[in-house]
Amino acid sequence: MIEVTRHDIVIVGGGAAGLRAAIAACEIDPGASIALVSKVYPMRSHTVSAEGGAAAVAREDDNFEMHGYDTVKGSDFLGDQDVIQYFVEQAPRELTLLEHWGCPWSRNEDGTVATRAFGGMSTKRTWYATDKVGFHMLHALFQHSLRFDNIVRYDEHFATKLLVDGGVVRGVAALDVRTGVVRVVLGRAVIMATGGAGKIFPFTTNGNIKTGDGMALAYRAGVALKDMEFIQYHPTGLPGTGILITEATRGEGGYVINSEGERFLATRDYGVGTKAELGPRDMISRAIIQEIEAGRGISGPYGEYVYLDLRHLGEAKIVARLPMVREISKIYIGVDPVYEPIPIRPVVHYMMGGIDTDITAATSLPGLYAAGEVASASLNGSNRLGSNSLTECLVFGASAGRNAMAFAEGSSEGSEDALRREGEEEAARIVALRGKQKGGEKLSRIRSDLHKTMESGCGVYRTQEAMNETARTVAQLRGRYADIALEDSSTVFNTELIAALEMGNMLDVAEAVANSAASRNESRGAHTRRDVPNRDDQNFLYHTLCYFDPAGPRLGKKDVTLGHWEPEERKY
Amino acid sequence: MSDGQQKKTFVITRFDPDRDDAPRKQAYEIPVHPDWKVLDALNFIKDEIDATLSHRWSCRMAVCGSCGMMVDGEPRLTCKEALSQYGDTVDVAPLANFPVVRDLVIEADGFMEKLTHVKPWIIRAKELAVEEGPMRQSPAELEEFKQFSMCINCMLCYSACPVVANEPEFIGPAAIALGHRYSLDSRDEGAADRNEIFRGEGTVFSCSFANECSEVCPKHVDPAAAVNQAKLNAVIDWATSLVLPRGGDK
Incomplete structure (x- = not known):
């Protein structure tokens, strides 16, 4: 008999968005039972790896209109303008709460919170805690959450299915990694906060856990994934490992230089104008690829790269503002940035797309909410500005927590028998997969083939032919995945089983990415086509929706909310 | 893998409560890359040789705190430690002073x-x-x-x-x-x-x-x-x- 537990709401994911949602729910009703289901202990969540900062208007010379305009322009006018306005207005409040909860924000001499420059932002509005902002925010949130004993944590529980009864979400089925037991965790609303899916690519800043789980669960439950074609390449990752070197390096004055020592972002026309190194990520990543293609890259054992040069900042500033960059560079590439430039190349970092959510973090499926990278609230459109995403986790995490609680208030529990049966079916599926000997291929083969095809079809520069080819290959990989062989039949901490379930999720997400990309016949933001170099507002100023269908994905469209800023040519 | 590539032997503590009464050691000889961290070797073993090996890891940049293990008897973050500092045989065990869930995974x-x-x-x-x-x-x-x-x-x-x-x-x-x-x-x-x-x-x-x-x-x-x-x-x-x-x- 499967174990069933009941809560008021269920949150899946324990990073910044999930924890913020849990705290918001507690603030509304300290007596409510909040389930927090996470496949890792919350402080291992990938929020921990964010480095540079979180954006919110703080200075006298700044205002919501400026933050909003920077964001909509960064989005290449695909951001929903009502969502952007809501976001910029909520942002200072959320970062202030983090301050009250102990986040060690770096300070000005007078004790006020310090802010730094970031790409595409027209003034210093990025709050920071040296260059370990995600780490400090995550631990502040997690430690603050420990004071609420009504948050019931399901640590190392891997949610594998949304449980729906009568057209309303009522909970999740989750595999207890430690025991192999599948539990039915019920709540009258569910919030997805599981992050992105960078691991569908071979070269990514993302940690091993970023496998698109929440996107896949919602997709299979019939919710659209929105704008999945937009994959953000961060300009500065370490060759080989893909480890992130923060944009704060450039915010603090770092240069990007080619093999000739030239600051090409300042000297050549890459559309970033006088912003140079402080241009938006999509443009800088393209510029680096073009420099390499023009023969001005440097060859290394892990491909070609250019340099990020911080030497002129001096040791004192590097130690004070960018200590982690120095530590990472020394450990992972053997370079001390005080004395040598850091080899860097564009690396998959963030997904602008995700579960289609509205301004309230709600999805089209009653009872299901989503926040953070897993969601696409259309704050970021086709290109996110650096330091908007940590704030996004807070603003929409809080909103999801509040709105899910309000929904739960008016919702019923559904049929426990029906939900239990669904859970039992899911448990049977997982048991059948565990140690599945029949079949041929190893999981690692499928993963490496997925990586190859995603990089070749959905990289920085794309063509119709390559995207179509990737969509076809992903469909074939689904067939091969159905026939995998697994070696590990243990019930206890079976990481091969987890990886197999994650692979299923990654294939769903990859399908949505490739097919959405192949359908957008223009270049906008991070979706850049060699064969169609221009933006086409006449025909493509819409959000792409991708729906799951066993026969292959179905695509749809959704209007972009305009009204405040007129779309214009994006030049800096 | 070229013939000239360096090899190391990893002696890893294995324990699956479904099968084992007590922890045992298992040795894997694998080709290693000069740039690898200890974690890279574990992931190579997991992907290429023995998919039943269980260990925790995620960020591989020394900040998520998942991948602590005993390496040659010392507690280390395996994603941070260069393999080159170790000898031809490297002993990897779960963190000491914790109950073991399985293999290199401890109870937290x-x-x-x-x-x-x-x-x-x-x-x-x-x-x-x-x-x-x-x-x-x-x-x-x-x-x-x-x-x-x-x-x-x-x-x-x-x-x-x-x-x-x-x-x-x-x-x-x-x-x-x-x-x-x-x-x-x-x-x-x-x-x-x-x-x-x-x-x-x-x-x-x-x-x-x-x-x-x-x-x-x-x-x-x-x-x-x-x-x-x-x-x-x-x-x-x-x-x-x-x-x-x-x-x-x-």
Whole structure:
């Protein structure tokens, strides 16, 4: 008999968005039972790896209109303008709460919170805690959450299915990694906060856990994934490992230089104008690829790269503002940035797309909410500005927590028998997969083939032919995945089983990415086509929706909310 | 793999409670890359040789705290340690002083309870309203606690601690450092609460000052210093309370 537990709401994911949602729910009703289901202990969540900062208007010379305009322009006018306005207005409040909860924000001499420059932002509005902002925010949130004993944590529980009864979400089925037991965790609303899916690519800043789980669960439950074609390449990752070197390096004055020592972002026309190194990520990543293609890259054992040069900042500033960059560079590439430039190349970092959510973090499926990278609230459109995403986790995490609680208030529990049966079916599926000997291929083969095809079809520069080819290959990989062989039949901490379930999720997400990309016949933001170099507002100023269908994905469209800023040519 | 490539043998502690009565050692000889960390070798074994090997990892940049293990008998973050510093045979075992779930995976719930016990959050007599805006904190005030806020909860210090080895209920270096971190924060008013906790059994006064915790800390948090300071504060606070029964708060 499967174990069933009941809560008021269920949150899946324990990073910044999930924890913020849990705290918001507690603030509304300290007596409510909040389930927090996470496949890792919350402080291992990938929020921990964010480095540079979180954006919110703080200075006298700044205002919501400026933050909003920077964001909509960064989005290449695909951001929903009502969502952007809501976001910029909520942002200072959320970062202030983090301050009250102990986040060690770096300070000005007078004790006020310090802010730094970031790409595409027209003034210093990025709050920071040296260059370990995600780490400090995550631990502040997690430690603050420990004071609420009504948050019931399901640590190392891997949610594998949304449980729906009568057209309303009522909970999740989750595999207890430690025991192999599948539990039915019920709540009258569910919030997805599981992050992105960078691991569908071979070269990514993302940690091993970023496998698109929440996107896949919602997709299979019939919710659209929105704008999945937009994959953000961060300009500065370490060759080989893909480890992130923060944009704060450039915010603090770092240069990007080619093999000739030239600051090409300042000297050549890459559309970033006088912003140079402080241009938006999509443009800088393209510029680096073009420099390499023009023969001005440097060859290394892990491909070609250019340099990020911080030497002129001096040791004192590097130690004070960018200590982690120095530590990472020394450990992972053997370079001390005080004395040598850091080899860097564009690396998959963030997904602008995700579960289609509205301004309230709600999805089209009653009872299901989503926040953070897993969601696409259309704050970021086709290109996110650096330091908007940590704030996004807070603003929409809080909103999801509040709105899910309000929904739960008016919702019923559904049929426990029906939900239990669904859970039992899911448990049977997982048991059948565990140690599945029949079949041929190893999981690692499928993963490496997925990586190859995603990089070749959905990289920085794309063509119709390559995207179509990737969509076809992903469909074939689904067939091969159905026939995998697994070696590990243990019930206890079976990481091969987890990886197999994650692979299923990654294939769903990859399908949505490739097919959405192949359908957008223009270049906008991070979706850049060699064969169609221009933006086409006449025909493509819409959000792409991708729906799951066993026969292959179905695509749809959704209007972009305009009204405040007129779309214009994006030049800096 | 070219013929000239270097090889190393990894002797890994295996234990699956579904099958094994006791932990056993299993050796894997694999080709290694000069740039690899210890974790890369484990992932190679998992992907290419033995998919049943279980270990935790995620960020592979020494900040998520998942991948702590005993490497040649010392607690280490495996994503941080260069393989080149080890010999032809490398011994990898689960973190010492924790119950083992399976293979290289240890039970961390005990640590989570210890962490919660020290109240690692801002305590204030009266909660601030968000409308009041951020509190002021000078760079010097920030510096007071900053180092202790760098703990990534990797638990290497528990593996190194001789007190934890003998007294598993000892609340341990990381939890004390994090509790103390909040007591040092100019925004916090909970030092008296935590001093009370730290005067309890199995906390700061159990520490024998072996300093092993600070030596293995991959983030240079120096938990031994935190324990030392917390001990002093707990005593001063207690002494003050004898003289001024309602005093002792800052």
